[in-house]
Amino acid sequence: MTRVVFVLAPKLHLLDLAGPAQVFATGRDFGLGYELTYLAETPEVPTAQGVPVVASTEWPELSRDDLVVVPGWRSPKLSAEAPFGEAFANRLRAHHAAGGSVASVCSGADALGRCGLLDGRRYTTHHDLTDELAARYPKATIVRDVLYVEDDRVITSAGIASGIDLALHLVAVSHGAEAAAKVAREMVVYARRNGDEQQASAMLRHRGHLCDLAHRVQDVIDRRYADRLLLSDLATIAGVSERTLTRIFTAATGLTPLRYQQLLRLERAEHLIGHGDTVEAAARAVGFEDARMLRRLRAR
Template sequence: MGSIRVVFVLVPKLHLLDLAGPAQVFSTAETLGYGYELTYVAEADEVMTAQGVPLKTQPEWPELGPDDLIVVPGWRSPRLLPVPPIGPETRQRLRDHHAAGGSVASVCSGADALGAAGLLDGRRYTTHHDLTEMMAARYPRATIVRDVLYVVDDRVITSAGIASGIDLALHLVAGARGAEAAARVAREMVVYARRNGDELQESAMLRHRGHLSDLAHRVQDVIDARYADRLLLSDLADQVCVSERTLTRMFTTATGLTPLRYQQLLRLERAEHLIGHGSTIEAAARAVGFEDARMLRRLRSRT
């Protein structure tokens, strides 16, 4: 089994986790004997990360073959820069590697570098949810896929923000070395065993937490921890020392949902994850707290 070379292209203000997550996956795979070799290149001898940690880089690009991979981690970019921080030579290397049969990947805003190299044109891709509209406008010949973890299209692999780079890397290990290898790496790293690419970037636990109601947050804490249990509205109201009517009114004002609907969303997301990993609808329904699969089927049909 020959080694797969993974080249990380480092740019100024890159996010450490965009780099460290995938690098940890591939280096753990190497430690476990799956044959990976990591290289870090840049257009400067040293790159400063967004978190203030300077990184030394290697001056020369290695020779790459069709089995090798180039990864562009993302950089700090609440908005896209006028021009992605990679020069013409790096763009050409990305194009040449892909044209020779190799794979290229990005994390978060790293997709902007692939777009600048022309590798998104005619392909599907994703990026961090904060950048989707700007990327869609910048690369109209590409098709952006919103709110998923990663997208694979003709050896161009793009992932969402920050931690999703781990999911992308585990997916690539599974494709190159098998699902057992990816599972061993995930277990060694103590991370969620490989999430599917079409899972949501933001869970309901995050989407409905952007309010300032302490009462609603406390109720959400209870539901988050016990979403598979039968939770009575009266018990939730007792937890926060208000009436059922007051609880429903304040919770709905803060989150846009009733407590029951919020619990159903959590159950539905967890069930979709289980189904995506091979569970039957019936087994998933039982695992998340439904008495049978009928309610789960109704909720899935609505969404």
């Protein structure tokens, strides 16, 4: 079970909340084990769109596997006043310090910045706010014109609908491409939007083609990326020769089957390392015999 806690500020943008909430709620319907909680400093939160939202005022007990998300609020210009009091800020800091993940949509990055969670990290936000946040948090590195960025369990996304992309990315990393694709299809969402090139889910990024053979082989690799997969075995599954498989797969995805598997392993390893595993433990978990190959891939 993974608890997803949405921390709501006044003048909340509904889609900043509803987009990622729908992703995780749909994942819950598919048995992915998400439990959603809505939290605010007051029992009723006014929204920018005029529909009030009811929320709890008591923080639940959280573990390192849980995610705290701060959706954005209406902010043509950021206020000098903090969106939350010190008690909520302390909770955000403590959750990350304990090994948990925190995320933001749009101006929600300002709340993370006020907690010091952006310092020394890369992050993004809505394009209208990048200059202001860059000036406000000089110890952090703003990444402009991308959909989302993940850095040491701090995941930030751009404005409004990009929260859906962020949430689908997190589902793909935790549960695989098939689960994320099911959620996206159920939501009638085009799932191929990239975030930051180095952080976006490889499982989604290379699924935008229309080649059935490549999709079938990707399904196998997605499920068994930690196993030793021989090209001959994949070719047998696809019903073609090794040479034909490599040609068709590369034309569809831009990668060879081996390179695609390596990307999946690398992405999962980065997720594990970000949650406190050593490089050696992460390498073993994703199927490398030792950490040398993982270190070489990370260095690239």
